Amino acid sequence: MELVYTRTKTLQEDKVSGFCPGCMHSTIIKLIGEVLEELDIVEKTTLITGIGCCGLHMDYVDYDEITAPHGRATAVATGLKRTNPDRIYYTIQGDGDFAAIGLGESISAANRGENITVIFVNNAIYGMTGGQMAPTTLLGMKATTAQNGRNAKEHGYPIHMCEVLNQLTAPVFLARCSCNNPQNLRKTKDAIKKAFINQIEGRGFSMVEIVTSCLTGWGLSPLEGLDYLEEKMFPEYPLGIVRDI
Amino acid sequence: MENNLCIAGFGGQGVMTFGKLLATAVCDNTDYNVTFFPSYGAEQRGGTANCYLIISDREIGTPMSDILDDLVVLNQPSYDKFVSKLKMGGRLFVNSSIVKPTSDRSDIQIISVPATDIVVGMGNIKVLNIFMLGVYIGYTEIVPSESIWKSIMEKMAGKPSLVELNKNAFEQGIELGRSQK
Amino acid sequence: MAKVLMKGCEAIAEAAVRAGCRFFAGYPITPQNEIPEYFSKRMPEVGGAFVQGESEVASVNMVYGAAAGGTRAMTSSSSPGISLKSEGISYAAAARIPMVYVNVCRGGPGVGVIQPAQTDYLQATKASGNGGFRMRVFAPATVQEAVNMTYKAFDYADMDRNPVLILSDGVVGTMMEPVELPPMKSDDEIERIKESKKKISCIGHPLGERVWIKPGVWDTIMWENINKDAEKLYESWADQAEWESFMTDDAEVIVTGYGIAGRIARSAVEIARGQGLKVGLIRPKTVYPFPYKAYEMIDYSKVKAILDVEMSIPALFLEDVKAAVKERCPISTYLRSGGNLVSREEMVSRIKKLASR
Incomplete structure (x- = not known):
């Protein structure tokens, strides 16, 4: 029989997903693994994980990994890439990591045009710590630290990282994707691939924002979560290529 | 032998260069130990600047002594601040063009030179520090003047147009320093 | 060279x-x-x-x-x-x-x-x-x-x-x-x-040979290990501490300090020796590991006092000196702070006072 689909070899063999049911992190891990295999760079690649559920990626992949302090993944990647320019480095960072505590590192690495790849997972909530407000939390969305819902007067507005980084000159690729349906999954994989090809070609800073759900943090079922993405998240965070130069 | 020198003046008068040139000459041409310690502040320009230079035939302990053997003051605030730190019999080199010795200390040697007036007469006030360095070396002979001149030349490598001016200032300083002995 | x-x-x-x-x-x-x-x-x-x-x-x-x-x-x-x-x-x-x-x-x-x-x-x-x-x-x-x-x-x-x-x-x-x-x-x-x-090193490796840099783990027993x-x-490192002992053998006063304070102290000791005072110096070069041994080698029957010199108020280095001396002799301090250097001359006068006890 012809083998038409198999698990990416970049995953630890015996590993079973420990992510919450319906979580898209496992899909993201798979997509990245497939891209690394297709580009034949697995043996050159190191993952720099942020803190939070993104940090869990290290437990699934079977290639090199280093855990960065919260928010500092792009700084750690900078040190690695500057000293090993022929190797491949990518970060996986959540919204708290990339857009709150690590905002300075994120913008500065992008502004220097570091030749690295950033995968930014935006689910508008702090998942691992139990549903606190993120800088990307939608207005009105409830969080354990904004129990009546985020309000602009007190908490400000959701931050749009693709658009923030698009103000800079150096980044070469900024895209916002999702994994909510097969079409978007394909686009996400294409974007991730492009972000790695840019690094291989030495073109500079690439960031792929993946808008996902956090069913546990949102208090929704998997299907409700998909609806919430379409109805609430995408209007705030429109999908598409923001920059490709 | 241990000689504690403080050089003080306005920021921009070349106080640090004075100290570094002397320290470099000692390092490169003698067997003495030397330390150069700049006092540093938040201001980049103006304000007061001073540095301490210790020359010794033994290991140097403190790079900034409370009691000075020699003091070079290029402006009034430096004179007011440091003159009391000079030891009995210590040597004060003073830019008398702009410093009025107000202290009643009669237990020190005062080498008074109208430095600002002289270098203005030479056409460039920027060589004030080189001139005063000449005066100091001419008077103290703490290191051979040739070794200092070597350090000055190394510092001016790439600026040949300034060599003549500095040589003139340095030599006039040496001469004036010697004549005050 | x-x-x-x-x-x-x-x-x-x-x-x-x-x-x-x-x-x-x-x-x-x-x-x-x-x-x-x-x-x-x-x-x-x-x-x-x-x-x-x-x-x-x-x-x-x-x-x-x-x-x-x-x-x-x-x-x-x-x-x-x-x-x-x-x-x-x-x-x-x-x-x-x-x-x-x-x-x-x-x-x-x-x-x-x-x-x-x-x-x-x-x-x-x-x-x-x-x-x-x-x-x-x-x-x-x-x-x-x-x-x-x-x-x-x-x-x-x-x-x-x-x-x-x-x-x-x-x-x-x-x-x-x-x-x-x-x-x-x-x-x-x-x-x-x-x-x-x-x-x-994180430079990429074949699958199965991964480098995994862990500043933390999930497993409590693993982390304890x-x-x-x-x-x-x-x-x-305990026996790899480094220090300078200077003229401590017959010393009645021992000055101790690290870094620049220790260096200035050495010159104060030299001046005081020149004046006939029995004074020595202990200057740790490694402050971790701390050279406790240096303070063990002191003949406490001769020592009237130890003078801790440091550019910190309150005294901080003093805590390690106390732990090393274990109350075997009195410890006096000479402290400066706020960006002011300790003075060699002041040290000499303090050494004199302690020696005349």
Whole structure:
């Protein structure tokens, strides 16, 4: 029989997903693994994980990994890439990591045009710590630290990282994707691939924002979560290529 | 032998260069130990600047002594601040063009030179520090003047147009320093 | 080799380059700006990389990354900036990443003063970050010592796979002194050092041979075991403490201080000896591990008092001296702070008073 689909070899063999049911992190891990295999760079690649559920990626992949302090993944990647320019480095960072505590590192690495790849997972909530407000939390969305819902007067507005980084000159690729349906999954994989090809070609800073759900943090079922993405998240965070130069 | 020198003046008068040139000459041409310690502040320009230079035939302990053997003051605030730190019999080199010795200390040697007036007469006030360095070396002979001149030349490598001016200032300083002995 | 006149900060940077340091990241702060400035010029000359980070936090994490990639790497700062670096230092200690960093200490707490001080002693020796890790901490008293210690620090960092701290101060950092520079490691040698770390560096590996740098784990027993391994490392340094003992054999007064205060103290001891006073000096060169042994070798039956000299108010170094002396003789202090240097003359007069007890 012809083998038409198999698990990416970049995953630890015996590993079973420990992510919450319906979580898209496992899909993201798979997509990245497939891209690394297709580009034949697995043996050159190191993952720099942020803190939070993104940090869990290290437990699934079977290639090199280093855990960065919260928010500092792009700084750690900078040190690695500057000293090993022929190797491949990518970060996986959540919204708290990339857009709150690590905002300075994120913008500065992008502004220097570091030749690295950033995968930014935006689910508008702090998942691992139990549903606190993120800088990307939608207005009105409830969080354990904004129990009546985020309000602009007190908490400000959701931050749009693709658009923030698009103000800079150096980044070469900024895209916002999702994994909510097969079409978007394909686009996400294409974007991730492009972000790695840019690094291989030495073109500079690439960031792929993946808008996902956090069913546990949102208090929704998997299907409700998909609806919430379409109805609430995408209007705030429109999908598409923001920059490709 | 241990000689504690403080050089003080306005920021921009070349106080640090004075100290570094002397320290470099000692390092490169003698067997003495030397330390150069700049006092540093938040201001980049103006304000007061001073540095301490210790020359010794033994290991140097403190790079900034409370009691000075020699003091070079290029402006009034430096004179007011440091003159009391000079030891009995210590040597004060003073830019008398702009410093009025107000202290009643009669237990020190005062080498008074109208430095600002002289270098203005030479056409460039920027060589004030080189001139005063000449005066100091001419008077103290703490290191051979040739070794200092070597350090000055190394510092001016790439600026040949300034060599003549500095040589003139340095030599006039040496001469004036010697004549005050 | 001929001595060259160099500023402490620049000499430290050159020593690092000669030791094979090929990555530096830092953020400007007085009085250590000459370190990043020097590296920015020097690194491109030797094929290394320099990054001016957007903050101390970013800089130390760049170094954490570079070192995890197998390159000898360093950062530097001064007191408030060192506090910010404590995050990355703790991660490096946890993940056993070798790196070297320099504190050119100024007067604290807070933004304090930019002038020299020794007010970071406890932070440097007891808790340079969260989590209860330890580091070798060297305290240079001269530019030459700063050079030698920095050069050696990279070997210790690699040997231990642990951060190493050079605890300097605004005097040693900004003063110029003649120094003899150590030999420049060749490109081949530097490549060999990097190559020797290949199996533990984040440079990509075949599947199944992954390098996994863990500044933390999920399993509590596993982490306890990692703590135990680290403890063994720290304990192995106990007999490697370094210090200078000077004229202590017949001493009735022993002055003790580290770094620049210890150096000034030595010259005070020389003057006091010249006046016929029986006085000696103990100057720790490593402040972690602390040279307890130096204080064990004292003949306490002769000693009237120990004089602790340090540029910190309240006294901090005193805590280790007390632990070493174990109440076997009285300890007196001479302290300055706020960016003011301890005075040799004042020390001499205090030694006289203690000797006449």
